[in-house]
Amino acid sequence: MLILPDVKVYDTLVIGMGPAGATAAYQLSRAGLSVLGLDKATHPRYKVCGGGLSARIDRILEDDYKSVVEHTIYGIQFSYRGADPFFLDSSSPIAYTVMRDRFDHFLVEKARRAGTEVHEDEPVTSCRQLFDGIEVTTDRGRYLAKVLIGADGANSLVAQQLFPGRRSRRMATLESEIPIGTAPHYPGTGRALIDIGATPAGYAWIFPKQERLSVGVGDLRGGLASPKKIFDRFVRNEKGLAPWKVPQPIGHPLPIFSEHNEANRESVGLVSGHALLVGDAGHLVDPLFGEGIYYAVRSGQLAAESILNQVNDRRCSLADYEGAVRREIYEEFRVAARMANILYSYPRFCHRLMPRYQHIVLLYYDVLRGRETYQTFYARAKSVAKSSFKELLLEAVSLR
Numbered sequence: 509m510l511i512l513p514d515v516k517v518y519d520t521l522v523i524g525m526g527p528a529g530a531t532a533a534y535q536l537s538r539a540g541l542s543v544l545g546l547d548k549a550t551h552p553r554y555k556v557c558g559g560g561l562s563a564r565i566d567r568i569l570e571d572d573y574k575s576v577v578e579h580t581i582y583g584i585q586f587s588y589r590g591a592d593p594f595f596l597d598s599s600s601p602i603a604y605t606v607m608r609d610r611f612d613h614f615l616v617e618k619a620r621r622a623g624t625e626v627h628e629d630e631p632v633t634s635c636r637q638l639f640d641g642i643e644v645t646t647d648r649g650r651y652l653a654k655v656l657i658g659a660d661g662a663n664s665l666v667a668q669q670l671f672p673g674r675r676s677r678r679m680a681t682l683e684s685e686i687p688i689g690t691a692p693h694y695p696g697t698g699r700a701l702i703d704i705g706a707t708p709a710g711y712a713w714i715f716p717k718q719e720r721l722s723v724g725v726g727d728l729r730g731g732l733a734s735p736k737k738i739f740d741r742f743v744r745n746e747k748g749l750a751p752w753k754v755p756q757p758i759g760h761p762l763p764i765f766s767e768h769n770e771a772n773r774e775s776v777g778l779v780s781g782h783a784l785l786v787g788d789a790g791h792l793v794d795p796l797f798g799e800g801i802y803y804a805v806r807s808g809q810l811a812a813e814s815i816l817n818q819v820n821d822r823r824c825s826l827a828d829y830e831g832a833v834r835r836e837i838y839e840e841f842r843v844a845a846r847m848a849n850i851l852y853s854y855p856r857f858c859h860r861l862m863p864r865y866q867h868i869v870l871l872y873y874d875v876l877r878g879r880e881t882y883q884t885f886y887a888r889a890k891s892v893a894k895s896s897f898k899e900l901l902l903e904a905v906s907l908r
């Protein structure tokens with residue numbers, strides 16, 4: 509690496525200080541590495557997001573994040589096209605909701621306190637692999653680092669510049685935040701709403717926050733042909749939203765997991781030279797319900813672990829990060845993709861079965877809590893389906 513006298517070489521440079529980047533930066537700084545975190549925005553910044561955190565986040569985040577939790581979710585109301593509500597509550601939390609400006613700011617400050625040098629309002633304009641490191645340029649300067657973490661979200665510049673040809677699915681979503689003040693929450697305190705018939709192959713949601721409702725639609729298989737129409741229809745059908753004026757929704761791409769390049773079906777990588785992709789930049793979004801925050805945090809942690817391992821043990825390499833993601837996250841996403849295929853191909857059928865198979869819905873809640881995995885859930889659900897085959901067939905016929 510050509511080092512100029514006035515240029516500091518960081519152990520790690522993180523581009524993007526959302527949940528993925530801030531978590532990685534925190535772990536690395538805490539372990540004593542020199543870390544620079546660059547973000548084009550200044551935190552707290554607004555981020556289009558439902559802000560739903562599955563309760564399994566408790567297994568990977570220290571408890572202090574609870575100070576920014578807006579609402580605790582114990583149950584879900586499942587609807588089909590605004591009708592046939594079915595709700596199932598449980599006795600312990602299945603999810604939490606956060607506003608992303610507060611949550612992300614909390615994580616950034618934590619990284620800063622651990623020693624990360626954070627530069628905000630400084631967009632990265634280019635990055636380049638060097639023989640033994642990385643060079644990053646912004647309109648304020650030029651930085652050198654031994655390793656680069658690309659945590660710059662769905663439209664990742666790092667992915668575009670250092671992972672050429674990486675093309676994965678990005679789904680259309682629309683979301684609005686309704687200010688409700690101190691009025692009672694809809695569909696009820698401690699409840700979120702999921703409508704699995706509201707979009708052709710995805711779902712619509714209402715997630716309660718302290719004084720708001722996050723309302724949105726997303727299509728997890730294809731693009732939404734007319735997202736605004738679908739959003740408006742969902743809002744119209746949800747009578748519980750009638751008292752409120754719904755602000756114009758904002759769109760944002762959701763980079764759903766896919767293991768292969770869309771163009772040539774080649775496997776997509778997460779490590780290239782001295783660079784790693786985490787969170788949305790690496791398309792680490794659950795293909796069943798589009799959950800990305802948990803996987804952003806977890807991939808940030810896995811990236812930090814592999815960088816630290818490499819520092820401490822010459823036999824380790826950055827490629828170990830990709831192996832860890834494949835084992836821990838891809839294995840789960842593959843099964844989630846199978847479940848999504850069933851749910852979004854037969855949403856009405858699946859919705860009809862929920863009241864009768866409440867133990868399966870409760871088992872899914874345990875997936876959200878991290879007590880079960882998609883893999884164990886799927887195996888159990890499949891064996892129930894096999895043993896009730898005749899009954900299910902009759903139900904399917906009755907829907908034709």
Ligand SMILES: Cc1cc2nc3c(=O)[nH]c(=O)nc-3n(C[C@H](O)[C@H](O)[C@H](O)COP(=O)(O)OP(=O)(O)OC[C@H]3O[C@@H](n4cnc5c(N)ncnc54)[C@H](O)[C@@H]3O)c2cc1C
Pocket residue numbers: 523524525526527528529546547548549555556557558559560561562630631632633659660661662664665681682683724760761762786787788789793798799800801802804
């Ligand atoms: C409508 C919608 C609803 C969603 N709802 C949920 C939900 O309820 N639950 C859930 O788990 N997930 C949800 N997601 C997904 C979730 O928002 C993402 O998976 C999550 O934000 C990924 O975190 P990240 O850190 O990878 O990226 P981000 O949170 O996008 O952070 C990227 C950061 O990089 C910065 N950046 C970008 N480009 C540059 C650059 N060139 N230079 C410097 N900085 C840069 C940005 O300013 C940003 O701070 C939703 C997504 C959408 C679109």
